[in-house]
Amino acid sequence: MEQTQTAPFTLQTITDLHGPAGRLEALLNTGSPDAPYCVLVCHPHPLGGGTMHNKVVYHAMKAFQSLGLPVLRFNFRGTGLSEGEHDNGHGEQDDVRAALDWLEQRFRLPTLFAGFSFGSYVGMQACCSDARVKGAVVLGLPVHAEGRDYEFKFLSRCNAIPKLFISGTRDQYGPTAQVESVVENATPPHELVLVEGADHFFVGKLDEVQRAITGWCNTNFLSVAAQ
Template sequence: MSLRTEQATCQGPAGLIEYTVDHPEDEPSGWALVLHPHPLHGGTRDNKIVTTVSRACVQHGLLAIRPNFRGVGASQGTFDRAVGETADMAAVVEHVFQAWPQAAAGPWVLAGFSFGSAVAAQLHADLADRGLPLPARLMLIGCAVERFRHRPLSMPPDTLMIHGEHDEVVPLAEGMDFARSHQLPMTVVPDAGHFFHGKLLILRQIVKSGLCGL
């Protein structure tokens, strides 16, 4: 299946935010926001974990949005340790509800990988504080939330956590500590490292299973 994609921008607190839109074959039944890893370590919207998650969402009939964080590609601003990035993604959510009303009328999914997981978790809390529409599913992959947390968090009980058994960047024990502190189950992929080399098909299947019922 080949994705139909387009590039777009919206306004954020630090300037323009560049994003890619991946379209499903038919009219979207909802949408997904998929957030990439650390911008200072090569993370972009085209990261293979991000595109794998996006593809799973598109196959489920969702419109998938993959933004570049500030300072990456054409996105303006400089790295802000998830504080500014969280504010930027809140602006993206509000933009999607205006620019893609049909997709926004359905359920939406918020997913983040590594640094993106920290932004996703804090974005969820920010949206809840502001009374804005919350995602039907939150996905944290290679969870690095505590490394960049700047606010209290309350995670939904159906949060999907996915971690590699041999994660060399965010050790499994660190992910387990976060899961334990929020009483969340975690799916561990045997023999997988941080970037799920050789395990992307398994990752995609776990994500697709997590989308069931939406």
């Protein structure tokens, strides 16, 4: 049975999330009191203007929250009001782990992860072998972006959790053939949704992204939790 929540949720500013580099600016979109999972969403590259307020990150949050799940977003070190300095994706993995620790302490629930672009690359390295994470959504998987190359060999060593990859067929940073190769080499189970005509930022296609996320959640997690 598909689940949709209509209860009024709130937005909370989180002031007690700290990583190794200092305090991390964060927001919590609350969920249903009986939510079976909590969610962590990570933003794209800070040097390209990425923050937790990015449109793709926001719409991913809305998809999860529409199902009654609490969602934590935060700014990586050196971004927005977060302390520390950008660390080229290395220290940022520790920021993700700090966020997972915070969610565990706050909710005592299994976690679902979602990351967009750089956020997916950094987040998956921290999350895909963490027993607390039971599912992952990779949005706009980057292969080569703004002079940066990304390697995803680590996905073959991930836990066997459901993984949803969502990419646009016109993604300038993730050509379809290369994305398909990355997904094929990832530990199953995995699913790839190609959004026809979408670029890296899913301009004009964010409703399709939300539907893909909610459908995946209902199929893999919420229908089971409701039984």
